[in-house]
Amino acid sequence: MIAQSTQPRRIAVIGAGIIGACTALALTREGFDVTVIDAERPGGEQAASYGNGAFISPASIIPMSVPGLWRKIPGYLLDRTGPLTIGWRSLPRLTPWLLRFLVAGWTEDRLRKTSTALTSLLTDGPDRHLSLAARIGRDDLIRRDGLLYAYPNRDAYLAEAHLWALRRAAGLSWRELDADALRREEPALSTRYEFGALVESGAHCVDPGEYVRAILAASGAGLVQATVTGLMRGAGGISAIRTDQGHLDCDGAVLAAGMGAARLAAAIGDHIPLEAERGYHVELCNPPIQLRRPVMPSDGKMANTMTAGGLRAAGQVELSRADARPDWRRADILLAHLASTYPALASVDRNGVRRWQGNRPSTPDGLPVIGAASVPGLWYAFGHGHLGLNAAPHTACMVADMISGRGSDIDLAPFSPHRFARTGRTTPTNSSDPVVEASAIAAGIHTKPQGKART
Ligand SMILES: Cc1cc2nc3c(=O)[nH]c(=O)nc-3n(C[C@H](O)[C@H](O)[C@H](O)COP(=O)(O)OP(=O)(O)OC[C@H]3O[C@@H](n4cnc5c(N)ncnc54)[C@H](O)[C@@H]3O)c2cc1C
Incomplete structure (x- = not known):
């Protein structure tokens, strides 16, 4: 008898900045059916990933504080x-x-301690970016x-x-x-x-916005242009994403919405100081x-x-x-x-x-939030502060490992979403809640291939 896979298959990635794009690529490479949702053009001017300093520096292991x-x-x-x-x-x-x-x-x-955690995340950033750019056929970037x-x-x-x-x-x-x-x-x-x-050993990106779009295009993930307004939960965990255009069914989701992430996380009880x-x-x-x-x-x-x-x-x-x-x-x-x-x-x-x-x-401690949320089927990948370009390929690997049930290559504790709560977990949630946001749902969303975003 063939064992039934319990892995979620349809993953929604919320946010098409550098973190969401790299995560989408890592997940499609694992065979997941991925849809990326962003309110705006991927890697567009609304995103930090568009306008950053383009440094991919292994020296960035010193936090601001x-x-x-x-x-x-x-x-x-x-x-x-x-x-x-x-x-x-x-x-x-x-x-x-x-x-x-x-x-x-x-x-x-x-x-x-912070610097040790950042070292584990960032030291090989230039190598990861060089091989990523080569893999997607854009080593010019x-x-x-x-x-x-x-x-x-x-x-x-x-x-x-x-x-x-x-x-x-x-x-x-x-x-x-x-x-x-x-x-x-x-x-x-x-x-x-x-x-x-x-x-x-340091590297840089020649066109950060274009890099995001190139990674997304290479991922083959679907792209939906919509504003995410909430996360819906069924008996087994996250079951759909609620947007201003309707809802998108999924078996799991990654919240990679940069500054937009904290509000969505708070709605399910995870209060992250961002x-x-x-x-x-x-x-x-x-x-x-x-x-x-x-x-x-x-x-x-x-x-x-x-x-x-x-x-x-x-x-x-x-x-x-x-x-x-x-x-x-x-x-x-x-x-x-x-x-x-x-x-x-x-x-x-x-x-x-x-x-x-x-x-x-x-985040106040200078470390991103990478890990499982309080609700099953939801993972966080945001809060990268000054380092998101550098950290994106490694973050994406960490998230893909978690979703696939593999162990991590580095200590995940410093990045835990629950580190800000005194009791370990942020706010306990009731797994029998049918949905996180109980409002009426409009029609479902049909995904479009990436590169032809909905207007
Ligand atoms: C001036 C400056 C210089 C920097 N220099 C560097 C550097 O040299 N090296 C480095 O490594 N890092 C640098 N950074 C940091 C880096 O740019 C960020 O850490 C990184 O871009 C964060 O990526 P992200 O994908 O998490 O967020 P973003 O790039 O902001 O993307 C988030 C995406 O989510 C979407 N979104 C948000 N809310 C919603 C919603 N509700 N529904 C749908 N979509 C939503 C947004 O439209 C956006 O496209 C710099 C940042 C700045 C501002």
């Missing part, structure tokens, strides 16, 4: 051209998240030219020596560059920079210089990358409501940093500058 950060925050906030700002009207709502954020990096021991961290001088680098030591302990190597070597590696940099750390670390980019369409490889100047706190759209500078952290209007002065700060970092850009024509604002979906 580190010991002593609290001492620097007032200075950042008082500096109108600094890398951090807080929407004061949002402060009451943000306070619990901010406190958790500071506590997460309060001691060296906490920093080390990922390049391994190295990543250059530029400092005004050696002392500025040494001020972060403890962080670089953590990277070394994690197996990372880099080349130290004195002023002459730095000039040879990146002639466009201002002579203000006299020291560099070149991470040769806030928008809003970021910006400016892109010079026809820059008079071409960087040899991506650069991160330590004082500008931004990623400078040659992309298909030109020279992109991405950065800034603006803690505010995800749906607040963009404050384009933050983008102008990036533009000013660009002009001072690369003298050839000092008189750049502002008419040729594109500006973008997007939301990093961020």
Whole structure:
């Protein structure tokens, strides 16, 4: 007798950013029948995955919250051209998240634990992206030219020596560059920079939005353009996805909706503290210089990358409501940093500058949420904050392993969705509930092949 498979077959992936796209590909490769649902164009301007700094850096294993950060925050906030700002009207709502954020990096021991978890997730990010891009026939989209961290001088680098030591302990190597070597590696940099750390194993993406679309196209998953409004539950777990266009039946679902994920998770009782670390980019369409490889100047706190759209500078952290209007002065700060970092850009024509604002979906402890929800048949893959591009292929593998019932290659506990609840699980749910959202359901959705999204 052939044993009946208990694996869910029809999986809905909610969100077509880089996390959803990679997850869809990993799942179709496993033989699942996958439908991706997104309210907008996959990898479009609404997604963080469109406008990020394009770094795929094995050095990104240091979280934002580190010991002593609290001492620097007032200075950042008082500096109108600094890398951090807080929407004061949002402060009451943000306070619990901010406190958790500071506590997460309060001691060296906490920093080390977070960094260990990030190492397990990110270290082989460049290799995973290179093989993924080759597998989908788009190796033009990922390049391994190295990543250059530029400092005004050696002392500025040494001020972060403890962080670089953590990277070394994690197996990372880099080349130290004195002023002459730095000039040879990146002639466009201002002579203000006299020291560099070149991470040769680092990679970058040439066109992050196109990359998402290429991965989705290669996955063969169905694509539905609709806004997900709720998750429906039958006796065995998630049974359908409710959208503004009707419902989609499924045997399981992956919630990979970036900033849109927390609200949907909360509706089933999983309260994940997720806030928008809003970021910006400016892109010079026809820059008079071409960087040899991506650069991160330590004082500008931004990623400078040659992309298909030109020279992109991405950065800034603006803690505010995800749906607040963009404050384009933050983008102008990036533009000013660009002009001072690369003298050839000092008189750049502002008419040729594109500006973008997007939301990093961020947890307070700097780790994504990857794991099974409180309701059977639902898995989470969101909250990747500053690291989602790098972490996407590995996250997708982890989710595919979970859904297929295989063990994980890394310790999953640091990424557990239930780590924020004092009792382990977030909110207990009653498995006899027929549906999570009890509203009447409209007609079912018919999926379209990806690439021809519903208009
Ligand atoms: C300025 C900036 C610079 C960055 N630089 C880097 C970097 O250099 N390297 C790096 O690794 N990471 C970087 N990041 C972080 C990275 O971009 C994110 O972590 C990553 O893109 C998150 O991907 P995602 O798929 O989870 O979310 P998103 O890309 O935001 O995608 C979520 C998708 O879900 C859809 N969605 C949401 N709610 C719903 C709903 N209810 N119904 C239907 N669809 C829904 C949205 O339309 C969207 O398409 C940066 C981010 C920013 C903002």
